Amino acid sequence: QVQLQESGPGLVKPSETLSLTCTVSGGSISGYYWSWIRQPPGKGLEWIGYFYYRGTTTYNPSLKSRVTISVDTSKNQFSLNLSSMTAADTAVYYCARMDTSGWLQTWGQGTLVTVSS
Amino acid sequence: DIQMTQSPSSLSASVGDRVTITCRASQGISNYLAWFQQKPGKAPKSLIYLASSLQSGVPSKFSGSGSGTDFTLTISGLQPEDFATYFCQQYDTYPLTFGGGTKVEIK
DSSP: OOEEEEESOSEEOTTOOEEEEEEEESSOSTTSEEEEEEEOTTSOOEEEEEEETTSOEEEOTTTGGGEEEEEETTTTEEEEEEOSOOGGGOEEEEEEEEOTTSOEEEEOOOEEEEEOO | OOOEEEEOSEEEEOTTOOEEEEEEESSOOTTOEEEEEEOTTSOOEEEEETTTEEOTTOOTTEEEEEETTEEEEEEOSOOGGGOSEEEEEEOSSSSOEEOOOEEEEEO
16 A cells, blocks of 8 residues: 655745655556645645656646655655745645546655745 | 636534535636645545546545536535545646535534
């Protein structure tokens, strides 16, 4: 059974770039779509974007100018880079495996990222 | 973006009760709707996909229905492990969007 685990810094300074990694275990990263989602404290979920292992990406227009999602098939990992961080980007960040239709079928447990100087 | 309005935002129920949660889409999404269960500090767990298909390994006390704009998740015979937050996700149109969540608490 595939499992996902997010890792990265818990604290980021304003204007810096957030880099998070999702490690996939129990299955191959090839052949699937991989997504990032976030949830600010006390607020709803926001989909950030996805990367298909063959190189296709789709991002939420609300974040598109600041987001890059990439995949490292050799490590069975995929990553999120979010630039120009502000306090509004403070959130729990989740990674997920997505099927071809867009159903986010398997999620990681999430990691809290706080933006503060 | 498609707005997903979920109701109620919270409810109190007793063990053994049947509860129903609703998600309404701001435009038709066919049957491209999923339901999830979330517990604090845990990964969200997929329960239902394509509005009414039960995810493998999920007990049959969970059921989903609806198409177009109106969808429901029903939990029959609530057990202590079912007290959690439930949310919906539409995947008809990008960007993917979510309902605001329903917290099911013990009465």
